């Protein structure tokens with residue numbers, strides 16, 4: 001049976017404020033999905049909830065991995081079960097070297113039953129693999145010795161996220177604006193690398209405002225989020241329409257969700273519109 | 277005072293005289309609780325000390341009795357009459373491995389400490405067997421004129437040198453605990469490095485022969501002569517277990533012109549211990565004194581390594597790490613005193629509080645009148661892991677001179693939910709994630725440690741974070 005990540009009627013609030021209002025989405029391994037939608041519509045929230053961010057409250061709905069409801073699992077358990085999210089804004093962990101962090105992460109994800117304190121992947125083996133993957137991504141070896149995301153440029157952070165994807169090889173990967181911050185050449189490389197890493201093996205959800213990542217990862221499905229719901233799903237042509245024409249037509253076709261969107265942004269603490 | 281001593285013959289000293297105390301390991305000294313001039317005199321007799329040292333001890337006792345407890349720092353709930361002030365190594369050896377609490381043994385296992393060393397650390401054996409290593413080391417050092425021995429032996433064999441310096445950097449009257457140590461001290465290291473001699477490898481207390489390393493009142497004296505260099509490493513990261521509740525050491529360091537001294541300590545005490553230590557160095561022209569000080573465990577630690585920069589060009593650096601967990605208070609910090617022009621100091625302090633632990637940074641930066649062109653930079657960062665824990669900063673800055681540059685930065689941060697989530701989303705458990713954040717936090721200091729200590733330190737922090745220790 002094809003492995004699936006299935007989200008059903010998901011309702012989510014943050015600090016009492018509803019953000020997702022009934023999201024439905026099914027991703028199978030090997031599929032590429034694009035998720036688009038205006039700023040503040042709830043895309044990163046969906047990604048965070050799938051990954052298990054502790055500050056989101058799920059009031060209704062389920063997230064299932066191959067039939068198991070994973071809502072009670074913490075982020076670590078989800079990662080070990082094969083879920084990965086590339087962060088829109090990765091966190092800096094000062095003093096922790098990329099290589100040490102990755103060795104720990106890779107060990108845990110590959111041996112999901114590993115107990116704290118048990119052996120890590122042998123250093124030699126790990127280094128060799130890391131070096132190869134970094135070469136593939138045209139990353140300088142020095143990178144592995146830097147502290148995790150500490151003082152990284154916007155583009156470096158995104159490349160580091162792709163490196164993690166390459167090392168952890170999840171079943172399902174959510175890439176939250178992994179293209180933003182990358183220069184023209186880097187985004188091309190990223191697009192290629194993601195296609196290579198994913199191959200036919202991974203179920204990928206690409207959250208983006210542009211078409212560049214999709215060049216080598218042609219979506220089987222394109223979803224549009226508005227006001228905390230997926231209001232339309234189409235093929236690659238929908239993605240093309242959106243990044244050329246914007247969301248006005250979508251709003252016209254879904255006046256109720258557009259109204260929710262307006263409501264959300266006026267009660268929101270941060271005015272999402274205008275944030276690139 | 278002296279007559280007191282003679283009179284006390286009937287009350288015990290005479291009896292001790294029956295034994296050959298020149299080889300004190302055969303002497304029998306019946307340990308008693310409490311503290312008075314008689315006990316102090318007995319300790320001195322036991323050790324076969326010269327008169328000047330006995331007088332030094334007895335004077336110090338008077339100072340101890342007249343000094344109040346410090347009114348700052350932490351709560352000290354100690355009954356000074358309920359403590360053994362001198363236990364011979366054989367007393368420690370009398371303790372068996374079975375007496376050592378299970379959690380301490382477990383920690384040793386987790387740290388992967390060899391059997392022989394475990395027993396030593398637990399105080400079951402007085403001395404770690406490293407004669408083999410020490411033998412060649414000692415020869416090599418002796419050829420260069422280096423003296424490295426325990427302070428008791430130094431008093432007997434290098435009396436003049438010890439007498440010239442002991443108690444001059446930290447006078448017995450400096451504070452109540454320095455006075456106490458001066459009265460009842462035992463063990464500790466004595467190091468003399470002659471002019472121009474550079475010792476390439478760190479000297480470790482491990483290598484000392486006949487060391488009473490489990491001493492509660494260690495007395496260490498290090499003299500680094502002109503242009504010489506030494507790195508001394510004390511303690512270890514395994515928890516030190518002791519049935520005694522008070523540990524109070526004094527460490528004096530003299531760094532002569534153009535010399536360098538680095539003193540590294542990692543201590544991890546059991547939860548019942550008061551660890552009240554006075555450490556001070558004087559640094560002369562163009563010399564460098566570095567204190568690296570790691571404090572884990574204990575009920576209360578009060579420790580503020582100091583550097584007095586006496587002549588132009590002297591530098592002092594102090595790096596301090598404190599980890600306070602449940603029931604623990606780390607009151608640690610540093611003191612730098614600029615007594616001469618163009619002297620430079622740097623203090624970096626990192627503290628971590630967890631599980632209701634409390635850590636305080638207490639630091640003094642003093643620039644005396646006339647110390648023009650002096651520079652001091654103080655950075656102290658605190659990391660608090662949960663709402664029950666606490667961190668305070670008490671920086672004292674006294675600047676009597678205009679033409680100086682003094683900087684002080686302090687930061688307090690809480691472990692971020694977003695950081696935890698980021699690491700957990702990569703498969704790390706919550707404990708592993710916070711442990712990683714903590715080791716990153718102290719990394720700038722840990723990388724200054726000798727390799728094996730850095731590894732142990734990180735491992736120890738991991739254990740602390742998993743909640744497996746104290």
Ligand SMILES: Nc1ncnc2c1ncn2[C@@H]1O[C@H](COP(=O)(O)OP(=O)(O)OP(=O)(O)O)[C@@H](O)[C@H]1O
Nearest residue numbers: 014019038039040041042043044045268270272275
């Ligand atoms: N932790 C939070 N606290 C308060 N509000 C939040 C939080 N997380 C998200 N929100 C709000 O939820 C709404 C959706 O945010 P989200 O980040 O999911 O949008 P997005 O679709 O990813 O937008 P963008 O395209 O700008 O990245 C916004 O109004 C945002 O301010």
Ligand SMILES: [Mg+2]
Nearest residue numbers: 043044045088
């Ligand atoms: Mg977003």
